[in-house]
Amino acid sequence: MVHRRDAIVIGAGAAGMMCALTAGRRGRHVAVLDHAAAPGEKIRISGGGRCNFTNVHAGPKNYLSANPHFAKSALARFRPADFIAMVEAHGIAWHEKTLGQLFCDGSARDIIAMFLKELAAVGATLHLKQSVVSVERTDGLFRVRTETDLFEAPALVVASGGKSIPKMGATGLAYRIAGQFGLAVLETRPGLVPLTLDPAFLEKIAPLAGVSVDAEVRHGRTAFREALLFTHRGLSGPAILQISSYWREGDEIAIRIAPDVDFAEVLNAARRENGRQSVATALAAVLPKRLAQFFAAETGAERPLAELSGKAQAALVARLGDWRIRPAGSEGYRTAEVTLGGVDTAGLDSRDMQAKAVPGLYFIGECVDVTGWLGGYNFQWAWASGHAAGEAV
Ligand code: FDA
Numbered sequence: 001m002v003h004r005r006d007a008i009v010i011g012a013g014a015a016g017m018m019c020a021l022t023a024g025r026r027g028r029h030v031a032v033l034d035h036a037a038a039p040g041e042k043i044r045i046s047g048g049g050r051c052n053f054t055n056v057h058a059g060p061k062n063y064l065s066a067n068p069h070f071a072k073s074a075l076a077r078f079r080p081a082d083f084i085a086m087v088e089a090h091g092i093a094w095h096e097k098t099l100g101q102l103f104c105d106g107s108a109r110d111i112i113a114m115f116l117k118e119l120a121a122v123g124a125t126l127h128l129k130q131s132v133v134s135v136e137r138t139d140g141l142f143r144v145r146t147e148t149d150l151f152e153a154p155a156l157v158v159a160s161g162g163k164s165i166p167k168m169g170a171t172g173l174a175y176r177i178a179g180q181f182g183l184a185v186l187e188t189r190p191g192l193v194p195l196t197l198d199p200a201f202l203e204k205i206a207p208l209a210g211v212s213v214d215a216e217v218r219h220g221r222t223a224f225r226e227a228l229l230f231t232h233r234g235l236s237g238p239a240i241l242q243i244s245s246y247w248r249e250g251d252e253i254a255i256r257i258a259p260d261v262d263f264a265e266v267l268n269a270a271r272r273e274n275g276r277q278s279v280a281t282a283l284a285a286v287l288p289k290r291l292a293q294f295f296a297a298e299t300g301a302e303r304p305l306a307e308l309s310g311k312a313q314a315a316l317v318a319r320l321g322d323w324r325i326r327p328a329g330s331e332g333y334r335t336a337e338v339t340l341g342g343v344d345t346a347g348l349d350s351r352d353m354q355a356k357a358v359p360g361l362y363f364i365g366e367c368v369d370v371t372g373w374l375g376g377y378n379f380q381w382a383w384a385s386g387h388a389a390g391e392a393v
Contacts, residue, residue: 001148003125005031007155007393008144010173012039012126014382015365016159017115022390024122030393031151032119033130033144036169040112042161045168046379051108053087054080054383055376057100062377064245065370066186070345071381074353078387080380090114099226101375127151135177142360155360155393157353159386162339162366163188170333174343174367181358184344186369190336191245194236195253195327205230211288216256217243225259234327241374244330245340255323257295261286263317267305275306279316295320338378342369352392353385362389 007023009016012034020030032039043051055062058080060072084102087094092114093105104110119126130146135156137143142156160173175185197205208230215228217239229237243253263283270282282305283292299316308316330336343363347356353368355361364385372378 002150003031005029005153008151008153009157011159015386018383018386019157019390020124021118022387023393024124030124033127035131044108050103051111052101052103052376054083054102054380055100056080058380062373063370067345070350071370073350074384074388078384083383157362157389159365163333164336164339178343183347186341186344188339188341190333191340191371192241192337192374193244193330196234196329198328211290215239216259218254219243219246222246252324252326257320263320271305276304338371340371342367345369353389364389
């Protein structure tokens, strides 16, 4: 079957659906195609099923890109408040959890339902289970051939996401299309991903699996203060996911455990109160018990506080404030929430996401070399870049 439209969008994810409804509101006839059986699968599983759909603080500083200025234009023209207005117009209740992160009160499915209503209202057609076989451009017309259908339009928007979670259908198609049309693709790597440890170190911290603690995690000059979680594979939790996007293989990270706690003061006070209590007991007043035991044992300080030398205490306090770890790797695309790198922004117009050298070809969302922090920033980029292209096609 042949479908002729004003624009074709490949990918019925966050960016693709936003683009299609924006273009549809302008009277454009748009076809959205996806190889999945359902639209917005990543929206559905996001935010623990409640979709952290934006962050009220979202700005260019919250994104990683070879060109830190690229995201500015799109982010300025579609702000968190614009998405909140959409959500509210659909009667979706939401709340701020922490650090400006907005979640649905009910379910992430409400966001998908909102998009489907909007797409239907503007007459955009959704074509699921469509595997792209080839993309061509002749005489200013794009032809996207799937196993069953042919889609033709003067504009093609590639919104097929990155490589994260291949089990959910991530394919890297966008990078192939970019390559086919001569656009540069910057090296991709998993982001917002748990970090793994070498077997010897993992064995040492095995008793900590499941322990979570407030921490500041630093890589170079970048630091995030959020929860850190010890797992059976290594390190996770928001603080680690955030720093993972900056970390490179072979690099060290520095962890400051419980930054609000003055450990020297805690130990001194405990010593004054009862010098016979163990270091582990004193630390357990301010840390999870297993973590307290781990640090006490680590510094050879399982003895009573009264017997802990000033030097040994200083070493323990220093370690809690600057614990250096060299992760062995990351869990990779299997669990990464996003893909860093991607279609080089140097080849795109920041106002509408159009390829500078290929009129009518657009790249939006995660496939572009713009990657947000954890906390609703990636959806905000998907909405903003989708909106920018939707205003142009
Ligand atoms: P997205 O991946 O959403 O959509 C791409 C679409 O293209 C998919 O529907 C896919 O099936 C389709 N496709 C791929 N290859 C194709 C092909 N060859 N042919 C046809 N179709 C193809 N972000 C955030 O801001 N808040 C959050 O709470 C979360 N939570 C979260 C949890 C988990 C587990 C993950 C993995 C990720 C998140 N994210 C997130 C990140 C967020 O999901 C991500 O940044 C956006 O979904 C990116 O939107 P896109 O539309 O670019 O890609």
